[in-house]
Each structure stands twice: as structure tokens, then as C-alpha cells.
Amino acid sequence: MNAVLAETTAQLRAVGCVYAEEEAAILVAAADSAAQLRELIGRRAAGEPLEQIVGHAEFDGTRVRLRHGVFVPRVRSQLLVREAATRTRPGDTVVDLCCGSGALGLALLRRVPGIDLTAADSDPAAVACARDNLGADRVFEGDLFDALPAGLRGRINVLLANVPYVASAHIDYLPAEARLHEPRTALDGGPDGLDIFRAVVAAAGSWLAPGGLLLSEITEAQADTAAEVVRRAGLRPGLCHDDELEATVVTATR
């Protein structure tokens, strides 16, 4: 290990970074000068997510560009992408709703080239970031389905919707990186965490094509309630879980 890397690792370790060596390598590679490296280390020491500092995240084998204040894609969301990929064919109409950086849509595009992908989010910073990743012409800004071109109604084969699903009372217990550096609107799903999921499911029936599939990440504890929400909306529920990723996905098929 060279001296700069060793020193950076030591500084990150001293402020409690668990993966100090890996993070040091990323910061050193991102800095153009010693002064800039000092600035980046300072921001990391103050708790800013590494991915927002360097402007990119690795997700499902894809490099995703990231902006300040935009939700950092989580490793566990690979389950959602993996499940979507097994049921997506080239040429399918795919929507990444609540897209954040657009990480999920981008990863699915890599796994299934040739999909017709549209993405949307209500947060202007997220929309700008998703446009960096997916191109300006396929990312729209607005509240849930209101953002989408009307022509997609009844035509969506695969609907990715990693909506905010943390129960409001649990927000205070999230790691500081999320609480302080990601917008509350990206995290807070209301009293039981499922408010936005309910809104998506309620409208999904009219936006999905016959046989079309909605996939949303939830917690394991929310699984029964989420499946019931899907059933009551007249869609067919399904659940997938991955112990290693600690991820749960609820699906709804029209």
C-alpha cells in the first residue's frame, strides 16, 4: 500500500469507517490533488455517503452516477432487479417509478438489453441524476403515475417501484448517512411505511398491460400487509426473499 493510501486509510479508520481501506482507495482515486483529497476525507468524516462524495455508486455490476442529496442505491435492491430480469423480455415496456438515480432501471437495461425504459420521480434532484444515467428523454418529473406519458397507460409490462417504505416512527433510527444526507421524501412511507406502496398499487391496475408485473421492495415485517393490499386491488400477489441480501420484494401481477 502506498503512503497516501495508508494515511487516508488511517484517517478514515480513526473516524470510525468500517471499510476504511476500500473507501480510502475510492477517495484517493477520485481526488485530483492533495488538497482535494483532504476535502473529500473531511466530508466523509462528517458522515456524507461515500457515493455522493465521489459522484457514483456501483450497483448490480453497473456504475451509476450520483448527485448530492439523491438516494444511494442499496445492495439489497439487487433482488428487485434480479426478479424483474427473469420476467422481462427485450422489447418490453418497463417503467422505473420513484427512480431516484435511475439505478434500478439502468441495471435492468444492462441485464435485458432492448427494453423500452421510462423513469420518473417527484424530486428534481433525483430527476436530474436519473437523466445523467438514462438520458433526458426518458425521465419525467412528477407525482407517481402523473409524471408518465399518458400513452403508457395499460401498456407497462414491468413496473419497478422502489418506493419509500420506512415507517415514519423508524426514521430517527436510520443511520446518520441516510437521515442527514438523503431527503426524507426518499425514505418515509407514512405510519406503517406502506402509504406510497398503497397509492402505487391502487393505480397500477390501469397502467399495467394484461399480465404486467409490479415489483416493490418492502421489509419482511410488511410482507403480509403488502400482499393483502395487492389482493384487494384485484392483482395477484407474490413474495420473494433473499436472506443474504436481507431483501424482500412483493410483486403484483395484473
Ligand SMILES: C[S@@+](CC[C@H](N)C(=O)[O-])C[C@H]1O[C@@H](n2cnc3c(N)ncnc32)[C@H](O)[C@@H]1O
Ligand atoms: C427509496 S428511494 C428509491 C430510489 C431508487 N429507485 C433506488 O432504488 O435507488 C424512493 C424515491 O421515491 C421518490 N418519491 C417519493 N415520493 C414520490 C412520489 N409521490 N412520486 C414520485 N417519486 C416519489 C423519492 O424522491 C426517491 O427518489
